[in-house]
Each structure stands twice: as C-alpha cells, then as structure tokens.
Amino acid sequence: MSALTSIGFLGADVTAPGSGSFDALIPLPVILPLIAAALSVVFARLRNVQRVISVVALLGLVANNIFLLTRVDQATGDAIGGIAVSQAGGWVAPLGISLVVDRLAAIMLLVSSLMLVSVLVYAIGQHAEERRFASFHPVYLVLAAGVSASFITGDLFNLFVAFEMMLVSSYVLLTLGGRAGQVRSGMSYVVISLIASTFFITALALLYSATGTVNMAELAERMPELSSGVRVGFSLLLIAVFGIKAGIFPLFFWLPDSYPTAPNAVTAIFAGLLTKVGVYAIIRTQLLIFPIDAQQGTLLLVVAGCTMLVGVLGALSHDDLQRILSFHIISHIGYMIMGLALFTLAGIAGAIFYVVHHIVVKTALFLVAGLVERKAGSDRLSRVGGLVRSAPMIAVLFALPALSIAGIPPFSGFVAKFALVSAGIEAQQWGIVVVSLIVSLLTMYVMGRIWSNVFWGQPEDGEIAERLESGATKLPILMTVSTVVVVGLSVALLVFAGPLYDLAERAAADLLNPQGYIDAVLGSHSEAGG
C-alpha cells in the first residue's frame, strides 16, 4: 500500500509549474472519497451522519470534476495541450507517481462521479443493505476512490493499486449479506479477479525488466527500443489482463454469473463503471504505450465482433431481468472495442462517446430493474407482466433508456452507433460493420422482449398479480428521484450529443498524438527538477 500512502500525503506539496492552484485539484478525486471513507468509519454507528458525509463528498467530487473538465478542455492553446499533470509528493516524473488528467480522463471522471452520487442516493432510498451494514458507506467511497484513481494515474503500477482498491471494495459490496448465492458467485468473482491481478503483476515484472520503468509516459518512450516480437507480446498480455476486467470475449464468463447476485444498487454501479474501467485501461495503454506496429487492430476487431454476438445471444436466452441486462453489458463492450480497434480518429471518438452513453444508460436500466423488482416482488420475465397499467411511471422510465440502448434514431444510442458504424465504413472494415448492425437489431429484440413480458400482458403469477392490483407497495421517493435523474441524464445526452461528440473527438485527437501526453508528464519533470 506504499503507493496509496504517498497519494495521501501529497495534497499540500504539488510542484507542477505554471498552472497554480488548478493542479492541487487533480488528486482530489482520489483524496476526497478516501477522507470521507475514513470519516464514515468513525461515525459507523450514526447512519444519518454517514449518509451526509458520503453524499456531500461525492457531490464535491462532481463539482471538482466539472471544474477539471472545463479547465482541461479550455487549455487547448497552452503548450501542454489540454493535459494537466500533478507529481505526487513533489517527486519528479519517472521517479514519483504522476497523476495525469487529459480530456478522456476528465470525461470519465465526471460521468463516473455523477453515477456514483445518483446510485448512492438510490441505495439510501432502498432501505436494504445500506441500512443494515455500517460498512456500506466506507466501502462504497473506497470504490469511488479506486475508480477515480484508475482514470487519473500516469503509472502502470499505480494503476494496479487503483484496480485493487476498486476490486477489493467490489468483493465486499458483492457479498454484503453473505447469502448462499452471493457466497457462491463471490468465490468465482474473487478468484478470477485475483488471477487477473496476478497476471497484471507478472506483466509489470516483465515490463520492468525489459524497460526499467513503470511510468506510462516513459514506457511509451522506451517501447520502440524493444524488438517487435516483445512489443507484440506485451501488447497482448496487457489486453488479456484488462480484458478480464472489461469482460471481452473469451474472458467474459464470470460477469453474468456474479453481477446479478449483488444488491440492486451495487449491480447498477458495477454494470455502469467497473467494466468501463477495464475498457478505459485498454484504450489508454494501446494508444499511449505501443507504437503502431504493436497495436492489435485485427485481433481486436475479431474479439469485438465475438463479444457483441455472444453478449446479445446470452441476453436473449435468459429469463431473469438482471441477468439479461448483465449479459447485455458484454455485447456493448464489443462496440467500444470495435471503435478502438479501427485506430482512426472517428473510431476512437465513437468509442469514447459510446462509453459515456453506455455508462449512463446501463446504470439507468439497472436502477429501473430494481424498481420493477421492488414493485412486483420479482424480476423474472415469465412471472411479471402488465406493469404498464399498474406502474406507468416505471414503464416510461424503462422505455427511454431502452430505446436509447437499442439505437432508435433520436436517442444517444443512435448517435453512438452511427458514429461507430460510419467510422467502420470509412475504414472499410465491412465484416465488423455487418456484425454490429445485426447485433443492433438483436438488441432491439432483447429490449422488445423485456418490454412485452414485463410491461404488457398479464402477470403470470397469481401472487404478483394480487400485489400489483392492490397497489400496496409504494416506491420509496429517493429511489424514484435518483432513477429519474439518471434517466434524465440519458435524455440530456441526446440533447447535448453535438457538443459531447465534439469533445470526444478532441479527446481522441489527444490520444492519437501520444507525444503530447509524454511531453506533459516528462517535460514538466525537467522544468520542476531542473
């Protein structure tokens, strides 16, 4: 945990030249949730104090991330080119730990913090695990810190530590309650993640002995000195390591088994954020560290196609709403990998837009699934039915993100898919374009199947029919409000699709020019140290 403590100590002493107080904000996305987590351990017995601490900390995080994004996006004219760097503890770049916020990291930070705060409010409204376990708040906040840390770190080993922060808290959240099903799926989830982490350590050991550094910017500088076979080997190793976390084909099998057993709100945040952290790591390492000849375009295209197909077919074959949605995550990871695998500006911009769209829309769908379960007492398609009459509000809340994820024209899902498909046509990768269009149709079928089983027709189960008829179960107000907010955000993605896509394009342009990143990290080192 030495890397962690050094993050904790840096606050006051940040030595990046020129940008003043702005740089002190860069480590805040990690420090703020960690301090709040410590405080909420202290107030373990006072649930209301814990709630205030967590909500205030995460709202602060949102404000901080909005500020970071606007500053990074404005800084285009500067020599740094919209990349803000902070050297932890004032240790210069290749020696110390660099924290880097470029446009991609800032976008991811903002979207993830918005989801974290909405889902937390939902969990508070649920009166379930959050109320029963004093450990919920601290663990949730450490998860927030881990997610933020993986976005801003400029150092591969620190990325490992950030992943572990995130994963260890996810183990606890997944098994909170200790029911038999949770213990069973928790075991396979923990063991798979642990093996992925061990692979990561192995990859780091090999990278360090080959290049003598774990700083990503320095790695990028030294990578061309290695022979091309070794470079390809490292590239594949890192894809496998992050692919397990992202859930790409053929490394996805643990995901639909473990996610649905967690408490509702927890599944929503896992589905929205955790796999996307893996996708982010693949995008970051492929584009920054490896020169063009070691980038695995063709392999990633094949993987993307298989991921899309397997995910959507799995979603078609299941009966349980949460399981359908979990399998469906995998299918959409395929789209993001497809955008990256094209290695063109349009493709990567499309992938970034898709990640943002998917985080918001998927979280919204899982939150609605939680509402369905609360209202009807079950979320199996074969038992529930007729919710459009008994709970029209839930039907509307489901319809908006479902239409969006199926890619129906005015919604953000259409914009995202259109961007990816046109990028694919531009790059003349016809195979992946055809697969993505077929999968898009199947997605519409999956959503239609959920709609006609859950919202239309009659409930097949007498007990559920009675429960819905009587209208006895009232939805907690906080659950409804936070779901409305997230669904509202997914609609806002449609309204602001233009500016957002421009932003994604600028972020992609940054990524395709890794020299800017390298100069920002190592260049500020020579100024600060020299």
Add this chain to the structure above:
Amino acid sequence: MSVLLAFAAAMLFGTGTWLLLQRRLSRIIVGVGLIGHGSNILLLTSGSGLGLPPILGSADPTDFADPLPQALALTSIVITFGVTAFLFALGYRSWKLTNDDIVEDDVEDRYIARRAVDAEVAEGEAAERERAIEEDRV
C-alpha cells in the same frame, strides 16, 4: 542465482495452476497464493540483480541494488495477503452455510445442463418405446 529464482517462480506457477483447477475452495486459495508468490519472485528478479542496500551515503550509488522492484513486491504481497484473507472468510462462510467448500456451477448453467440431460433421457425413452413396439409386431 537468477536461474534458481526463475526455476522457483516456474515451480510456483505450475503447482499453483494445478491447484487452481480443483473444485475445493481451500485448494484454490492455496493455488492462488502460490501463483501470487511466483509473480512476486518474478517482480524481484526484474531489478538489476545483486547489490548493496540502497541507503544514501553508505556506498557508491552505482553499487546499489534496485530498490523499486522490492517496493513493488512489498505492495503486491500486502494486497494479495488481504484478498487471500477475504477468500478464507468467504470459504468459512460457505462451509457454515453448506458444510462444504466445493465451488458449484452457476445456477443457470446447472438449470440448462439439467434440461439437456432431461431431453436426452426423453429421447432415449422414446427410442426404447419404439423398439418395444417393433418387437411386439414381430
């Protein structure tokens, strides 16, 4: 020295992988632990090799051993230790609930597998019935 360490790492990876493929959680945990040790040894050998303790002022800095891999290995040991402890707690909980620590298949997987077996059995029965009818005719 580094040949010996490489051999040790290989042994640990090998036995660890074999243990991982077992059904009992207790063996899987030991396997994960062994693989973790293997990768830590790999991390240690990734430095520049033998050298003096890296304490400033004690000797010429060029004779120092590389301290970074050791720091990295320490970090990863602590993390693996914590997660292994958590796995043991999970195993204990599983033993309390089911008196066993065998990792079972996914619920849906078992359901689908049972459906497949049922279909096979039904097919077999149908074939047998037809054969019986044929025999009756003869």
